[in-house]
Amino acid sequence: MIPQNLLSLDPNNTTKIFKTMPLVGVQLHIQDTHVMIDNGILQLTLSNPDGIVTGIRYNNIDNLLEVLNEESNRGYWDLVWNSTGTTGTTGSFDVIKGTSFNVIVETEDQVEVSFSRSWGSSQDSKLVPLNIDKRFIVLRGCSGFYSYAIYEHLKDWPGFTLAETRLAFKLRKDKFHYMAMADNRQRYLPLPDDRLPARGQALAYPEAVLLVNPVEPEFKGEVDDKYQYSCDNKDSQVHGWICTDQPAVGFWMVTPSNEFRSGGPVKQNLTSHVGPTTLAVFLSAHYSGEDLVPKFNAGEAWKKVFGPVFIYLNSGMEGEDPLWLWEDAKQKMGIEVESWPYTFPASDDFPKSNQRGNLSGRLLVKDRYVSEENIAANGGYIGLAPPGNAGSWQRECKDYQFWSNTDVNGYFVINDVRPGDYNLYAWVPGFIGDFQSPHLITIAPGSEIEVGDLIFEPPRNGPTLWEIGIPDRSAAEFYVPDPNPIYINKLYLNHPDRFRQYGLWERYAELYPDGDVVYTVGTSDYKKDWFFAQVTRHIENNKYEGSTWEIRFKLDNVDQSNSYILRVAIASATFAELQVRINDPKAKALFTSGLIGRDNSIARHGIHGLYWVYNVDIPGKLLLQPDNTIFLTQPRNTSPFQGIMYDYIRLEAPPSSSDQ
Template identity: 65%
Template structure:
């Protein structure tokens, strides 16, 4: 062994000894279940906060949880809890256990996946140390000597440990200074790698949890890579029960609005390792944006920004003259344990994690951060109002926007919030009467946006909204008039921005994830795109209004047809319908809402399948990649197509929907909703007015 290697070995050995000495013996921590009044029935046992600063490590301990963080890089090398020296994967290099990172593309270029930056700090600072709290900072200041090597951002990563807390907090501050190089940012996150010899059970929702395969099962001698590297068929897993299953991290994606708590459980000893995200103002793309959570590794992710299920539209593009600063987080990493000998430790640990999530949500926004960039509750504002819907072909009266998503986001065009990433967003759900309240909003200028399940399109309040500290703004009664020209002649689907109501086939028995067998989310199974060719090997889908049922007869995604291993065909679906009368001189309206699109062109033809040019073309749109990633929606598109009455005939008519541009199995579109409207005055004949 060389002298330099010997020095490194001895340094790490001594650091380990220091960790063991600093993290004092502690009482076994029982799972603290809530009592009937919502308080903790068995609060954790803690000891005074301790902070030890070593040459290469920072050690923080509160008697419940201990952190070992590399200095000055700011990677989490170890998390001790309940008698276990390290909950993170000790077989991984220290920089690959708990870390912040991002993916960026320099010089404003496009078409590349980008470079990974681990965001390693160069400066360490204690921001606060007292009996109640320790907060430390690991920062890096950018300068032009780093151009092309590191992302042109100032980065400040913070970690907080509170007295008596069974976990720790982390948040980061990113800043781009005017005059610095232009660049694109595609993804940023915190990642944790719990120990694979302990954490085998994963939970991300009440109905999405299970024992998971080992990462070893994905290796070439045990797993077979499928259509893309993330999807692996387990052919010789260590545990035989997983043989024949498909493992793919995208099968565990979650929408922002539901992404509050997820993590892993160890059976021996019974310990939970959880990530809790009590607020999501910093997340991009709005409440329906989907992100990765936990997956085989075991891996636990806090995704702050990504282009998954959205593609290039959500790449953050910074110009050299652009000033920008944003706080990501805080998130709370929570640990719990069970020692009461109950009937189901797995579920009790999960229920406790959900209860802790509720506590954190009630505490949001936190008031203990040592940064002026994260405003406390009294430095924020609230906005409230009522949203009604006026669609005279549904009701003569204004209808409450029951369950509407109402939000504040950066000023932009109608619906621009789903493609917005640089600013903050704040969302709430309206009650059954249409009343909404968006609380704890950062000071700033916004537009007020909304969309209402059951109605197409997007609403935008026509008055800009300025939030100031302490403001209680009431915008009164707002009315959304969704796109409508005439009465509904027929419709397919439910306008809810997903394709979930359509027919989702059973997966090929060779490629299943047992979690999603007989599950409401069966669309998360691998390879469903290939089932279209199985069901329609030569001819395409034909749907007859009044005869077919979209729940059974409308395939959830219009994809390519596979001809052989390397050849794919365009597909043309038909909608057949009958009209008793047609007004030749009037205009009809065809409204097509798409739930997602991936490198596809939608062409529409009325009663002439060979019309050239088509009556409508979307052009090539979308890079959501939703089909490959087992989603049921990506970005929302709405097309309003004029149909001259002269194109229609009395009796039988056919609309041809052709999806073109077919070079891979993953190109396709998902429909959200389709409606044909008659001319405005046709309502008189139908008795609607």
């Protein structure tokens, strides 16, 4: 049964006294098949020379990791790769095992060990052509440990693709039942046994299971799906589990920086889920598809440091509310963020703060149809990423990115940037499109660069005639239906993230059985009348049909000699196509996007994936006075998960002579 003291947390309970521990030195014990590091607070055991975390002893628990699993399936770095020339997001799964063990640092204050694996041309094709060096660090007086890895591809090696790499921990299912990843995203989770055929019913894809006969009856009728706990990089700094046995114990994954993650601040990744499993995902194709799978050519030299991340362990006092451990984990996360970049990693490939550079400036938005004066970019996202085109940062997946936010006056600071050549990119909620600096920015060690005022001119030709939605790269503001009561996750009932329920795509056919969305400008409300995703409709026997949505609007006067512009910002697309027609649903499409997107955000409750903006010229001669209809057709129809999530749609009139 779920302990009642887990169901709420007193927000004023912010004072805590932990058990005092003797501040002993860090000790390293090397055996034939294992390495153990002990700092008096925890004992970390790794296989030798594999470098698999086989045991974590803490707070009188012999092992926090799942002792029923094989040692190679407890705490490990892994990757998914494929040979060059292949497409898709799948490949060979490899739990990375070292072949050489080395002691990098051994003092009373710090032990850092390395488990490395070198690749050579004499090796067969079963191993990815990378040198991989996995590092683990234990510090004196520290209730946790750090891990990072260095991947290197030499210029004379064959090419390959890298679909995923991460650090995973499998915790004891008899101990860890309560998961937390945000103040409003935490709950008691079912057991992994509940997902087995005897207790769970497989749904439309393997990750989603309906719990029909769970061990704990409270979970009966719920859906368990790991994608319901995905999170944007920018919001995923701490997550983990609580063992509610008294005294309670917490196991937390802390990610103090996003610099080594791919895809920028709004790329989504998995966090913690039933297992109990905790992940640090550095590179993945989730919510993006193959665009976020880096492809390395033969002869292409590459090196990247993933991490360090911090695995934090905490414990409470006998009889205390276990949920206080989440509050403490958040505080510890803040300390780790302030400590970045760390001073203690011994690898020369991880530059310290004095080997990095800083950049500052101010971002302003110029949109003459919103304000005669430039507008401070309040809450904008601004970052340095490898050179590319405007918006290319969201598909960048090989190197490092450094992001910050602008303040209410548009000022920003990006600190501790690795040396290199970058473009400065930005986007601002409330405006469509992407900003890109006109010139490369070179960061040198110790540099302090002030770029002054930067002007972002979002796409705009004429005044707004009407608009639908909010330009924020998400479809969350649109109508998200209640879930089918047979497919629910109780966490997301009466929750801001109501889009995370399973099966919402099926509700479209139920709500629109005889026709599609018809939106009338001036009377319809996008919060109620615009379904969050333009999905396919199930007909029969696994057959589906596309849909055509209508936007009806009036124009009292039409300038037939000039063009109007329809701007369509898309928050996600999955094997979809957008066709635009004006006033005749059977006419040749005025615009088609062609096949776009592999985000799979509809199935994975993502509400956004990769961002697209299309600008459609509409000749004035195609418009009528006063009644007009824009038809948005998504014709692709082989799957229930094909479709489009719109971010924002705007129709602009031609500019007047005084505007030109």
